[in-house]
Amino acid sequence: MFHIIEKQIQRLVSGHLTARYGETMEVAIESPKQSSFGELALPVAFQLARTLKKAPRAIAQELAGDLGALPGVATIEIAGNGYLNLRLDRGAYGHALLAGGGAAASTGHKIIVEHTNINPNKAAHIGHLRNSVLGDTFVRMLRASGNTVEVQNYIDNTGVQVADVVVGFHYLERKSAAEVAALAAAPRFDYLCWDLYARVSQYFKEHPESEKWRAETLHAIEANQGAQAELAHVVADAVVLRHLATMRRLDIVYDVLPRESEILHLQFWATAFELLKQRGAIYLATEGKKAGCWVMAGSHFRENVTADEDDADDSKVIVRSNGIVTYVGKDIAYQLWKFGLLGKDFHYKPLLEEAPGHTVWVSTDEEQSAGAPHFGAGHTVYNVIDTRQSYLQDVVAAGLRALGYEEQAGRSIHFNYEMVALTPGTCVELGIELSEEDRKRAYVEVSGRKGLGVKADDLIDKLIEKALAEVEDRNPDKPAVARLLAATQIATGALRYFMLKFTRNTVIAFDLREALAFVGETGPYVQYAAVRAGKILSKFGERGETLPDFAAVLTQEAFERQLATEDLWQTVLLISKAESALEDALAKGEPAHFAKYAFQLAQGFSAFYDGYSVIHEQDPERRAFLLWVTLYFGRQLAWTLDILGIPAPAYM
Template sequence: MLLDIQARVKQVLRATIRSLWSIDPPDVILNQTPKIELGELASPVSFELARQIKKPPRIIAGELIARAGKIDGVEKMEVAGAGYINVFLDRAAAIRGSRLGAFATEAGKVIVEHTNINPNKAAHIGHLRNAAIGDTFVRILQATGRKVEVQNYIDNTGVQVADVIVGLQQVQKKTLDDVRRLIGDPSVKFDYYCWDVYAGVTPFYESHDPKHALRAQTLKEIEEGGNDTARMAETVSMTIARCHLRTMDRIHVHYHLLPRESDILHLKFWDYAFRQLREREAIFLETEGKNRGCWVMRLEAEGYDEDKIIVRSNGTVTYVGKDIAYQLWKLGLLDQDFKYDLFDEKQNVWVTTSSDGRPDHPAFGRGETVYNVIDVRQSYLQNVVRQGLIGLGYEEQARRSIHFSYEVVTLSPACAEQLGIAISPEERKRPHIEVSGRKGQGVKADDLLDTLESEARTEVQQRNPEFTPAETAETAHQIAVGALRYFLLKFTRTAIIAFDFKEALNFDGETGPYLQYATVRGNNIVNKLREVQPDFDFGRVHQLLDNPKFAVFLNEANDIWELLYMTLRLDEIAQQVIMTLEPATLAKYAFTLAQRFSLFYHRYRIISEEDPERRLFYLLVVDLVRETLTKALDLMGIQVPRRM
């Protein structure tokens, strides 16, 4: 495993520094070299030492190399430039070692909270970015051996749910029985229906209730429970939560637990947190101004005053207040627990409840580390939650509750028009079109996926007319999901995305279909060999690892070694994603690997190579690369089609 070799190099250099100069060694950094001919790794540690030892970096580097001796997995080390230590790996040993390695598993559960769609309408494209980022991070953590619990928080007592209830009761004039009939009507997509209801509430408030008195009253009734308004909110929110699960299942995103905000209130989690916040004087009762009668967080940071409100003057709890109680539970800081029911047996998804629940539930909560995947617009609110934990004396736990932020998703003008969104001539000139669920301007996730699958189906039919309808549908789905997930991951999380169908579905360039095609190409090479030589023993390919000719072939072709060296870096890339919270690193890595693989199979004859041992070597290269590409795609939640 490449990470093991890097760890050994760092350990030896640190020990050598202590031995030579009797000082505490600085951090030993290993960077990738600009060219494979210069070795694989380079350390600038000599420059750091030069200030302490008062010697030129080149002299220090030379002394370190001379004293370090042989390092397992390293062929040699050389002084480069003004004093870098360049490390040349034992190529054959590195490849052989990669077949045996495994991550050292860290202790403690990791909780990743992601998706978190308000259960008041259909999911939209922005929710897909949250889910793709969160699910990819979960997959990477699990691949490194971490125990991960995935939670999707259901805000079923918040403003958005209250607004759609106001829309149903006041605008649509629906009773609870009417809503139940709508849900049972197979011709009605209930999450789509509520999308339109929600969009109609804003103009209703403007004309009939500018002070939002109905919203405040509805929130109060939902929190109190035991009335038709609360029952309607429960019915609507949990029905839409099921719709969201179906949507996310389409892109291979799943969860372990749906914690419900209502249960935080009904099980008195909030009461405990509120008492603690008051006793610690982390919050205070405002006695004047527009926030009079509200309990407010003591926070000097800039932000809107209303964002610091924990309890409103009418006694209802804000999102921030409930989230503080939720964070306490996730970190195992409450002496209480939810009750649990099985929500979706097929996906094995559990949900919290305030009633009896089931005794055979898994153990939830008590995370050692918590990641909260929430968009960047919630950064200030997340800081308020963090300050709440600190105010309660939980500084270390607050440090381990991490806001995994990301930017929003917009649409390219062409994409917006293709989805039927009316845009003005002025908007057509803009780089992106912003969307708003409250205004009803947006792209429903299922509509986007349907369009992607339709476009992909046309391409698959043209390329593979012999496919059955079922094969066409399956392949189109895999390509559509690959296109979407890769597009949402390839941009750094701080970048605003303008989604575009043509760009996402392109089989060339930096796209999911391009990566899928490269992997399929590798699989096809192996399949073609089996057609040409049905009796070929594929076990001979990996036996080449122990053949002395393997090292000869590796050392004579730097371009092939550079390709194989990239396959060794997948574990390192996974660790980088965890450390930097940047999934785009994995996406860029996979694209570069696919590009170099394309160069390889266009440059070398593989099946037609006449030298039997060299052909085995080329087949081994194909096998190692296709295996790594498959793993990288799986980490991004992307499947490899059988054919493309």
């Protein structure tokens, strides 16, 4: 509701400025520093001061006089050096809230969000969790504001990481595809791969000559022939299913899994390669370290480098001298497909039903796409990828530009975020051994290669265990199944909120104690507010009472009387800002901002809960009003939690 008023005033004031001063400008609207100053603050007088060469306060005075009555606004005051502070007409505002507002309008463009993208060669860890939670929440935010969104989870099933685990099974363990398939059928095959991957990495370090196994394996995989290729399929397919299962524990699902194997087998890369060569985006290096490689010149993706300054050292290898394309090359082909620019499409087959009525599809090279939605061909593409890969993302975007797709390159957005690292303290707590130098660092990077990290499923298990103990303690009378469900929901809420509370460019120094916290600024705190609101209403029902006819009792005059109480007005105002908070967070591209709003909303309700006894209230009008606030809060918080992907438990 608040955002509607905000926009309306913005429009009216902006129109007035154009008419009065001939100034066209975006009218900024802020919240006053103190709530006692009103609900909206306009610093326009400051903005105008420059061009009009007048004191801000004088301009503010003029504006206050000229603007006249604004709809929904009770008073306009001049404050400070020239602020215009507006107070809303509380009665009218409350009454409008009761009547309800409109839904978000659809934009019509398809937005593609690519996230998760975990190499299918080991278990998911907390770093991957940040990616998935960030991506999934952003998707929910986009959808809640009316966008059509397609969620893609790119599977690099032919890359070096999968190859390394295949090396482990084939050369070190000497296992056949059938034997590995049997292992893969057991629970948590991804954990087994986690250890093997670390072992292989260590083996390569100690026996550099054995790295030829990796090259052989990569060749076999790319050619899709031989035992290693078969093993790669077994490993990658099984681990992908494990990743999907892990993410589903956090209510994260996908629409389609485009796989690198199809990028190769369906000649996506070959097509892109031809395009890149034809348009001179890449060239064959003939001398130096990169002789024999197809490279992209540094001037394409680096600023401040002119073509004649181009240094072979700055160039990026797209195709290795042994003929194998790099990840970046394949990603350029993939990006082209995402925008519908490649002139080719995958075939698709249903992989599994992730939720009732929701099927996740996977790319395939065999024609069997019956019933598949039309994937790809997006208008805007968000790539949720950690910030360390900025360089590679720049190369990919440069690839699009070099092919003449300037607009699409601009709408290909690297939704970057910082890594999750471990504090040395947490490593000690988890029994992870650290080197001398690592121990001195503020934090150490999670590394799959070193097997250094906290596995996602382990963390979720821990959270559920802790939540269950609390739930059992508080709800001994509830059935075990229901308690487990509540504990699982609390764990999900705690984890998702934890991953979201940091802004994207903050390195999360993962602290186990903080991640396991259920008090303070946490998911469970927010969930608890929802539980309490629900409890008020269920207790009310248990007493055999029925809700009043709000429209009849809560007239505009009644709202005016009730909202004259300052803290109640602040509570209602806060509840009405959910849509506004979403818009703000989307504009900033910062899910953390929306998570923060959820927390503030819960804080507001907790104070309300403490300060007012709803069902024991004697005055009928006040009681109806308090009930309405409770209902309104419940509705807005449910909407907010849903967008954050945080479930609302029945009790806690």
